[in-house]
Amino acid sequence: MSDPNDLAAFLAQAWQHLGRGVADRRAPARYPTFATVSPEGIPQARTVALRAASSTAGTLEVHTDIATDKVAALRHNPVAALHIWIPRSDLQIRVTTQVAILTGEAVEAQWRQIPEGSRVSYGTVPDPGAPIASVYDYEKPANRTRFAVLECTVTAFDLVHLGTQHRRAAFVRADGWAGQWVAP
Template sequence: MTSWFETLDGTWEKVWNTLGRGVADAKHPARRPTLATVSPDGWPEARTVVLRSADREAGEVSLHTDLYSDKIKSLRGTPRAALHIWDAKQDLQIRLQAEVTIRSGPETKPLWDKIPDHARQSYGVTPAPGTPITDALAYDKAPDPATFAVLHCTVTHIDAVHLGAQHRRCSFSRARQWRGQWLSP
């Protein structure tokens, strides 16, 4: 029997199944990928985010954020990002490159309406995220749908590395109609 990591098709399936599990299972390692962006002054930035959707057919994933967060400023300047996931149980590293569209306002209301009250606390911090404050708790949280944003990520490239006994690495590119290519690990 062939293991998933021995074929390009198997790896493609594993990548998207892993992303899907991250959306569905709050305890799965793909639930909280690292998002990397470039700041307005050119510095790399990385932070943990929550994966909210993964659509294999469209080649898209999405994340939620506060419209006034630093990542929004960065994405307005450079609307590209990378996502990194490490699944230790599978010995699998997934890196996605994506073009990002920021969505907010009325088009995000159906998603806002589905967010539980306790999670809405992340959207509507005063002062805005990243603002200097006088002490650690000198801020207020008041859920505000006007500050809710969805980062719609159109995946352009996937790099997958299996770090088993024999390392295997491959890539998939939208420009190649998602045909896989083996790479030296």
């Protein structure tokens, strides 16, 4: 049994789950809830797919269409929170991030990796969220210019483990991820 006092191991466990989410579409961290704040100050949460995770850089990557509300929100307020619940590990992962919206040449490598059939996720006409006259009154052409990578630089983690005795810790980039146990 690993040492329950080991803060570094606790954080490493979270990164391990994030990495699994990228590699395995059935892993719980594949589909985090991604929350932004609208220009009007209203919280907005939605499911996204986790496309990359780097524990060394402390970054996560999400792909989206620049015409979505989340991009409008991020242009106004470039912060996002991600939330993941890992049932088998009884672990809640909450992540706070600063987000850069990358488009154009900067995302050419990622675009090339996306299968033809999946590229239609970027370019819906009319724009996502626009009212339509009937249920299927839209088209989904693949539109390279609408593709964006949201590069999320992690600034903080809040981890909660619901064991026999609960454990909760806060980690911030500012102190080199030293971590601090907090009351659950």
